[in-house]
Structures are given as C-alpha cells and as structure tokens.
Amino acid sequence: MTLHTLLRSAATAVGALAFAACATLPDTDELIQRHAGQAARFETARGALPAQKSAAILAQLKSQSGDIDILDKQIALEQAVNDSPLVLGNKVTLLQDGAATYPAMFAAIRSARDHINLESYIIENDEVGRQFSDLLLAQQARGVQVNVIYDSVGALNTPKAFFERLKQGGIEVLEFNPINPLTAKGPWMINHRDHRKLLLVDGRIAFIGGINISSVYGSGSIPSRSHKAAANTDEWRDTDLQIEGPVVSEFQKLFLQTWEKQRGRPLATKNYFPALKVQGKDIVRTIGSTPDDPFSLMYLTLISAIGNAEKQVHLTQAYFVPDPQLLQALVAAAGRGVDVKLILPSHSDSGLVFHAGRAHYTELLQGGVKLYERVGGLLHAKTAVIDGVWSTVGSSNLDWRSFLDNNEIDAVVLGQEFAQKMEAMFASDLQASQAIDLQGWQHRPLQFRIKEWLARVWERLL
Template sequence: MLIRQFGFSAFTVMSLFAASACTPLPDADALIDRHAGQVARFETASGPLSVEKTAAILAELKRKSGDIDILDKQIALEQAVVGSPLIVGNKVTLLQDGAATYSAMFAAIRLAQNHINLESYIIEDDEIGRQFADLLLEKQRRGVQVNLIYDSFGSVGTPQVFFDRLKAGGIEVLEFNPVNPLAVKKGWLPNNRDHRKLLIVDGRIAFIGGINISSVYSSGSVTPRSRTDTADPAAWRDTDLQIEGPVVGELQKLFIETWEKQRGIALAAKAYFPVLPVQGRDIVRAIGSTPDDPYSLIYLTLIYAIGNAEKQIHLTNAYFVPDPRLLQALIDAAGRGVDVRLILPNHSDSQLVFHAGRSHYSNLLKAGVRIYERGGGLLHSKTASIDGVWSCVGSTNLDWRSFLDNDEVNAVVLGREFGQQMEAMFVRDLGASEAIEAEAWAHRSLLLRFKEWGASLLQRLL
C-alpha cells in the first residue's frame, strides 16, 4: 500500500487519491435481496454437476458439518454475484509462514515441465528474490516458459537490473500499471495496484495467499522487528495455500486476464489449461477482484459470509480499516449471538493503518466482538473461518484499498476437515496474542486516542 510503504505527506496522498476518494462500496443488502433464492451448484473439470449430484454433495457437507444455513445461503449468493464456479476434486494444503511456503514453491518450480506464471505485488532483490530469479532462469533455459507480473509500486525499491536480468534470460516480464506515466501502455492508473500473490506451475498447481517474494518472510513468526531491518530480516506471520486440482484452471484464467489487460506481449503457446484430474476432496472457489468490476467480489463474499454466520466468525488480518458496512456486519453478528473474534497485529509496518484500525475497537468491544492483538512476528495473514465450514485465504486485507483499488485474489474452501485445520491455526495464533479488554481499553492514554482520531481521518486512503 502506498501510504504504509513510504509514508507520503498528507498533501501528496490526498492529491494522488483524490480521483478515487469518493468511490462507494456496494450496497450489499440490495445485492443480497436481489440474489436471494438461488440454488447451489457445483462443477468438476468436466463442467456442472447434475442436480442430483449437487444435492448429494450438499447432503454430505451437512452430514459432516451440521445443518447450518451458511452452506445453502452462502454458496448460492457467492455463485450469483461472483460468477466463478465452486469446484470439487481439489487438494488444498495450508502453508504457514515464509519458510514452508517458499520450500513448497521451490519444489513445484523445480518439477515444472511446461510453464510457470508468477504474479506478486512485491519482488525484492534480496536473498529470497535472487533464489527465485536463479531458479526461474534455470527453468527458462530448460525450455519451461516463465511469465512474470510484478506491481510497479510494490516493487519500486527493486533495481531495474534485477528484472533486466530475467528478461535477458528469456523470461517474459510485465510491469503492472507503471508508476512512470511515460512507461504506460494504457491509461495511467497509479492508484490501481496489483496486490495479488499467485504462482501457477504447469497449470496444475497453484499458490495463493499473503506472502510476497521477499526475505522478510524467511525467518518465520518468532520475534517482532521492522521490515526495514536489513541486518536481521523481520519475522512475519503469514498464510498461503497450495492448491492442486481442477480449480487451478480458474486461477490461471485470472493470471491471463491480468496479462492481457496490461497489454503484455502474446504469451508463448504452452499448455496453460491442461486436463486436470481429481486430486482430493476439497471444494474450492477462486475469487479475483479488480477495480474494473462493478463491485468488489471479495468484499461481497465476506459480507455475505458474516451475515450468514450462525456460530462463529474468526478473522485474522494484517490491516484492519473496515468500512461502515463491514463494521456493522461484525456488530450485528455479535448481537445475534455469534462468537466473533478478530486477531489483529500488535505492531505494524504502517502506524496510520494500525491506529486507524484501533479507532474502531471501542464500538466493537461494546457490541461483544472479542479482539486480540498478536505479538511475535509481524502479522501479515488474511484469513477467515466461519462456522467451521467456510474458510477463506488470500491477499485481501480488511481495508478500503483492498476492496476498492487493488487487484486481489482469494480462495474459499468449503468443508469441516479443512475448517478444522483453519481453526487449529487460529487457536495457535490466539496463543501468541493478548486480549483487548474493554475496561482497560477505555482507560488508554490521550496520546493513543489522538493517534486513532488522526489516522481515522485518512482511513479511506488506507
């Protein structure tokens, strides 16, 4: 994010974002009413399942998970508004922190036979960045086509020579919405950033989540440090998914759509959409959002899920600057007896975002929402677990920029088995967190209150 990464002056920020500062978030209630009564549908790699098979899948989900409404209501609303199918037959692996994620990514890249598509907000010229570069160049030399998208602003600190080396080795490199207006291939859109983190290998295995290509993720989530500490890289707590199976084709579509919208050169003829056999039992929906959409698909998906929750809402997020509708959805859920818990960071790489998020604590605590701040590594995860059967992992923060200005990608996974893994991860993060108690919070210092007030004035920009 622009503010959190470089700390622009208020005047610069206001000038840069003036064109989008009045952009509204969608009327979620109206859209819910419009699409009420939809029937859930599922697909395989071969296409939509019959009504009978769909009913059997729903019955099995309910048998394992309990007869909770979210399985009917949420599935139907998502498919009506989001458009991407809910696909069966996938294998989803939960990856925590950079070391595990990079290890899995490197293993997949080494086995690549046809192509590698990589899209990342930040690609740094550091130890991890160079490991990726060396491995990708090696695969390119062996005839595997590598296509890479990096965000111009997110990677603004990366020397051009880093990308020039990749290009010289035959890798196709595309800069998303160049900051330099003289380098643009379409209209200059400095506010629209590519915040996605997406790796696809051979069209068969994909990785998505919050982890960029940077050494700050390498040391795991043990001790709090700053992102700018070059002597000892920060320990960041983050979450990714490794996905195998038919839904990878939907993620591939998102990568190719971005490449084409950014007017990249014609992609080399490769098997981008191979036949994808069943790999497991996970049911997954891939959801991509861009400012080109009439409304944020990921925002609406989350609002629906919170509104449909009956038992629990467990959210872990790095940057919490909710709009009024999301704030009210959380308050309403707590009011109807849902166990609403938020794990947020106790320190951040953006003080503005940190204090803007804290400005909402009083109202949330008063409504019965339980808030925890995680210590140790800097929290960078973006995950949701609702009613133990609806899970979401991706790149989207709970802030205005993610919902209105960024390209983002998330995956929704249905089912009790994966939900249990998400809950176990949530419990572990709780163990590293401290509860924010309403009484103690009410007696916080005037300095903190002033910082919250000041940051809240800029929350639409965060």
C-alpha cells in the same frame, strides 16, 4: 520509515485523492437479497454436475457441519455474483509463514516442465528474491516458459536491473500500471494496484495467500522450544495455500486476464490449460476482485458470510480499516450470539493503518466483538473461518484499498476437514495474542487516542 514506504504512501495518497470520488462500496443488503434462494451448483474436472448430484453434495456438507444455513445462503450469493464455480476434487495444503511456503514453491518450480506464471505485489532484490530469480532463470534456460507480473508501486524499492536480468534470460516480465506515465500502455491509473500473490506451475499447481517475494518472510513466526514468540518481533506471520486439482484452471484464467488487460506481449504458446484430474476432496472457489468490477467480489462475499454466520466468525487480518457495513456486520453477528473473534496486529509496517484500525476498537468491543492482538511477530495473514465449514485465504485486507482500488485474489474452501485445520491455526495464533478488553482499552494513553483520531481522518486513502 523507509524510502520505499514513503514513496508508496505518496503514490497511494495522490491516486486516492484523484479517484476517491469515483469509487464506492456496494449496498450489500440489496445485493444479498437479490441473489438469495438459488440452488447450489458444483463442477468437477469434467464439467458441471446435474442439479440432483449438486443437491446431494450440499446435503452432505450440511450434515457434516450441523445443518447450518450458511451453506445455502452463501453458495447462492457467491455463484450469482462470481463467474468462478465451486470446483470439486482439489487438494489444498495450508502453509504457515515463508519458512514453509518458499520451500514448497521452490519444489514446484523445479518440477515445472511447460510453464511458470508468477504474479506478486512485491518482488525484492534480496536473498529470497535472488533465489527465485536464479531458479526461474534456470527453468527458462531449460525451455520452461516463465511469465512474471509485478506491481510498479510494490516493487518501488527493486532496481530495474533486477527485472532486466530476467528479461535478458528470456523471461516475459510485465510491470503492472507503471508509476511513470510515459511507460503506461493505457490510461495512467496510479491508484489501481495489483496486490495479488499467485504462483502457477504447469497449470496444475497454484499458490496463493499473503506472502510476497521478500526475505522478511524468510523465517517462521511460530515459536519453537529454543526461543519464545515474544522475541520474534522482526518475523512475519503469514498464510498461503498450495492448491492442486481442477480449480487451478480458474486461477490460471485470472493470471491470463491480467496479462491481457495490461497489454503484455503475446505469450509463448504453451499448455496453459492441461487436462486436470481429481487430487483430493476439497471444494474450492476462486475470488478474483478488481476495481473494474461493479463491486468488490471479496467484500460482498465476506460481508454476506459474516451475515449468514450462526456459530463462529474467526478472522485473522493484517490491515484492518473497516467501513461502516463491515462494522455493522461484525457487531450484528455478535449481537445474535455468534462467537466473533478478530486477531489483529500488535504492531505494523504501516503506522497509519494500524492506528486507523484501532480507532474502531471501542465500537467493536461495546458490540460484543472479541479483539486480540498478535505478539511475537508482524501479522500479515488474511484468513477467515466461519461456522466450522467456510474458509478463505488470500491477499485481500479488510480495508478500503483492498475493496476498492486493488486487484486481489482469494480462495474459498468449503468443508469441515479443512476448516478444522484453519481453526487449529487460529487457536495457535490466539495463544500468541493478547486480549483487548473494553475497560483496559478505555484507559489507553492519550497519545494513542490522538494517533487514532489523526489516522482515521485518512482511513479512506490508506
């Protein structure tokens, strides 16, 4: 285990012990019932659409996807609990692994003319980190204002000199909830972490997903003809989105809210909210969850989507430590005939999280949920596609920490066309995964059972 991992685990455990009694997950049944039955509302770059046009868009979505009920129920709940609207006219590009994501980010950064906002849980002082820092400093020198938020725990292993160099170059740098209480600008909240990964360029392009700024993502996990997936054990499998269009302003709001809450220095006056035009046909909603909310917006969104599913629930998840309501939702969906498949890691950078998740396999398998473990790379993606029409990609893990203690950011995308791309990606990952069957799992070695038991004792603190 690296020093970074040890320190991060220690900080997490101390914070969790201090705050675990204060945080609870919501009663999802009560909230879902309370917000059922509302009419769907959509927005464009020009503002909210009339009810008649919103109804027409919903009808078209339903006809394309087989008239399933998830759209009615899910949209009603999301708009009731979340300030962010469903926005039309966006172009969403699916990016797999750092090998595809970093070049797209670099191209967007080079195209910047006004400002760049970067928020990342981890920013490493390695080859990729230096590529980012050099490019950001070059843009700052050209007059493009660069603003950076990094998490204090996530960047434990990054020398302060790395960030000082950015500051000396004119970049505004903000450390999220510093570990050192003497440098905290407000209450010392060591357990409240910023797990978001967000890049915004000129308020027109957004990147979100699971990819941090680190060389571990530098090579792709997708097997080529020259090598087999099983040999790529050190390569990370992750997913990001590049989003262009009117919804980018919603991501911009979340970045600026974090900057303000963390009491960052006043930002230079820039055109953070330019007039945005239609870029495509994708319908997108931002989900920005924080511990400041009464409940996790992403948790409630996902639980309700699983509960509303009629055909398929296909989840790909890096860190899986489910609470009882999530377990119940997955088993209940499988029980009513929904094809519930989860792709989970075959190994992890966090042994405790890995074994805590495996401790729930028996219950899930007995309930009809199909489990697979991704081989040939370290799985770090956090994605879902449900009923061939509702998709999400972001930073939220399926664990207690994401749902209760972290700032997270996710995008919900509605539509059959984008969902087909998600399903194709899921199928590719499925081919690179091993199925876990109940009979085989019940005969796993005793040492695995002991590790699972020990990890489950600590699962709320992970």
